[in-house]
Amino acid sequence: MSVITGATKQVQVIRPQQRKHLRGNLVTALILGGPAFLLLLVFLIGPFFMGVAFSFTDERLVSPVPAQFIGTKNYSQMLQVSILTLDPVVDPTTNQPRHDAHGNLLYPSVRTFTQNEQKYPQYFQLEQWFSVNLGNQRFVVLAHDPTFLHSIFNNIFFALVVVPVQSGLGLLLALLVNQKLKGRNFFRTIYFSPVVTSMVVISIVWTFLYDKNVGLVNHMLKTVSFGAIGPVNWLGSPSTAMWAIIIMSVWQGVGLQMILFLAGLQDIPEQLYEAASIDGANPVQQFANVTLPGLRNVMVFVFIAITIAAFQLFTQVFVMTQGGPNDATSTVVFNIVQRGFVAQNIGYASAMSVVFFLFILAISFVQRYATREKKGK
Amino acid sequence: MKSKLYALGALLVMLMGLLAACGGSSSTTTAGGKTVITLWTHSAGNASEMSTLNKEVTSFNGSHSQYQIQIQSFPQASYNDSVSAAALSHKLPCILDMDNPTVANFAWSRYVQALPVTDSDVQQMGLLQSAIGRYQGKIYALGQFDVALTMFARKSILQKYNIRIPTLDQPWTANEFNDMLSKLKSSGAFQFPFDLNPQYGGEWLPYAYSPMLQSFGGDLIDRKSLTSADGTLNGPAAAKWGQWFQGLFKNGYANPKPSSDQGFLQGKVALWYTGSWATDDVVKKYGKDALFLPSVNFGTGPKIGGGSWEWGISATCPQQASQGASQFIKFLMQPANIALLNNATGLIPTTPAATSLVPRYATGSPYRILFDMLQRFTVMRPPTPAYPTISSSFQKAAQGIIQGSDVQTNLDNAVNAIDQDIQQHNNYQQ
């Protein structure tokens, strides 16, 4: 500290030169940093605002017809949700509800409500997303774009599982590797190797591993459970597809968290542990009172980083499941590419991108707020 | 160290520049002054189709020295996306093959130009209707081959289980078919007696399964107006198809996720519903025991899909190259070349003149039945620019039905997507 103040004192003596440099600094800064700033403006900030502009039009990727301004129609279509309450179909003669062959109550077709613009304008052109039976009534959740809403739900689900699991596992691995064990560098290397492997390669390899009939994962499950666990249709069944992707993604990413936690662990001074053990703390107490607080910064960084990465889920879905089965693995980014690039609806995809961005922004703020340093600590 | 880095950087930039200059694929003239004509095909990975194409291109390049055709191949799954990207960047190849039902969309999007071919030209050739890509009265694409969807079976198996062998005039009925599937399943000899390749995904789903839908009396869209699928794709006939189709997987007659398509060849499957491209493999394995059987009559007669990959010329192909391109396509459509392709691949030729050069389809040959099936039972996929949306919506619905989710909801959602797309595009008017 004192060395630096000494130096500045030195500089203050050379005033004329300093002033000359300070004035010239803007130009120098622009020359030095200019290229990078310009590139950022053109290739990141520019397209961002272009996207916002597109979101208010019906721009298409390649079309003989020019684009038109359509206001917030894209947004309203994307986010429109409604709930339709259905009562069972009643036999007009007996006034009793009718049942089908299996004894279930019959309900009127949803389509009669969603294709009748005069009578039910609020449900017009909506699609059925899912329905819930409560008592005798059926509540049908309608949406204009159930795939998009399902994708947001998938992303949130993915994040809710992956953030704690990957962070926790990363911390465990870091603790393990931190032990003074011979060969820990070897272990550390192995745990980190999936991180440097391409996600495309990993997706392809795991597609084979997850194969229902011949895949290694099912074979291992069978062996481990002595035949109890039958072949699971990992990527083909809506209930397991997302879990398959979660497991694979955690496998790939946890090495990075391990390294970060490892660095954080090694930053914690030995004296704190010594002091704690002198005070009579056992390993668990030491962990809770020395390790965890010492890792605070790393944990915040890891949480935020994983969360943002979780919402960018794309490659695995594109290569392995294409959003299926039944939108079970559809994610927001996948949808943006599908709608914008494949279905060529640029306007709509841009609107999705804007909503996505606002969503991420909101989550970042919430996380920052939730993990802020409490005043007076 | 620093200077080494600079040197490396300079080297890389030079290398990059060199490669970019040499590897240009959109160049229009080679050093020898020949007009370069780029050609894209979806057949990457298909050995027999690629080798035939290579032969045809080499032959053409040799006999037409002012042109040089250069081939780039893509896997089918990504092909249409690549075409869109190329259209966007105005880098479409001069010649490209396109799946028959997408021709209308490519023409509407102005990716391709009309061919210098008239109706009387194709009539003279005797070209199969399914091998012509049309849009608004003009011809945009011509095909060298078509495919017949067929049920492969083994005589010995059918006889063992007392199953009648159907003929073109007396195909299996729906009841017969369901009974035989149930019989085969309960015999215990086949975990999944019926293989219809649901794992192929993509365009296979509408190509292979919409004919069954049509046999039930439904369809992908109302063909008269081509503006709405309501009532057709989600009507009672279509719902019946959906229930039956879902039943195949629910009852364990068919595997929703086969690991490969070799089940029939490995003896694990009794009935294989696939395209006639597999005939060679089947005959190689089972010889005289192999049967090629017509599709099931679910109500309105047996139906199979028609129209396959056809050749066209992009709208951005420059004048001189376009001339060469149309000469090449005419060259491809010569009987000798059509025969060359179909002899190599086991597919079905599209003109009578070519058929006479393909011995396997001579009258009296056991393969002739495939040719006849194509003539009698073909229903084209709807010729509308909305087809890509129809296809993707049907794919999603079919996959949902295979999964076991509600049939009517899946069909309704597909209809919604199709109708909305057509509306958004103002019925695809120009």
Added chain:
Amino acid sequence: MQQQALIQTSAERTQRSRRLIRMIVQYAVNILLVLAFIFPLLFMASASLKTSNDVIFSDMESIRGLLPVGSLTLNNYVAVFQLSPFLRFLLNSIIVSSISVLLGVFFNSLAAFALSRLQWKGQKLVLTLIIATLIIPFETIVIPLLLLVNNLPNISMSGGLALTQGWFDTYQVQIIPFITSAFSIFLFYQFFKGIPIEMDEAALVDGASYFQIYRQVIMPNAGPVIATVAIFTFLGSWNSFLWPNMVIQSESVRPVMVGMNYFFQQNTQWGVVMAYATMVTLPVLAIFLAFQKAFVTSLAGSSVKG
């Protein structure tokens, strides 16, 4: 005396045996985890050497699935070169990634230098703006970026020098939009802040220009952060898929990951696809193994200060 000694050694003995048990348990856990982390890559490498789908399928029913046992062959590797221009794709990826690293390190560090070592009007604003862009995920701008690059003028060298439209199917479309990385600037900025200002001032006194300060004072001391940024940039470029998949159709500039996906789509022979996958993964793994110490320490050192 003797009794005390006895008690001590027995306490030591239990401590030693406890330590031994702990070590054994840790080793066991580590070995299990190693298996869990390595089995997919082991499978990939082993399957690439097996002769046919049938062999691979039947091997997977036991531990043989992970091991290169049985009759092995290099035919799958040969097939990769026969079925696709793999070397060209590899070269393309090397070119794109290396240039991305060189340009990325250079321009981002310059920008960070300008932001951290100079004083100028608007400095704080620009810094905040750059940090703010960290929030914008690439995927939200990918579609407009697509349209943007398609409309940028390009100098085409085929058939004579000409001005053409659009950057599709070029090297620069894979490099230039990604040179500036807010993350890289941030890493450099944090690191530069830690370099004592007196070194700049001393050089200033000697009459050095700011660029010279950058070159001779800052950068030589920035080894760790340069390594980190280089690693991140290289990995990001080498593994990139979404973008090149959309903007590259031509084989002449196609990177190896797009080629990998195409290869996967057009091949039903698992062994051949795994051979391609192995060849794509080995270079990165090899580099990683060779430099792993530097890799890991630089990664950890710079990023956590955030």
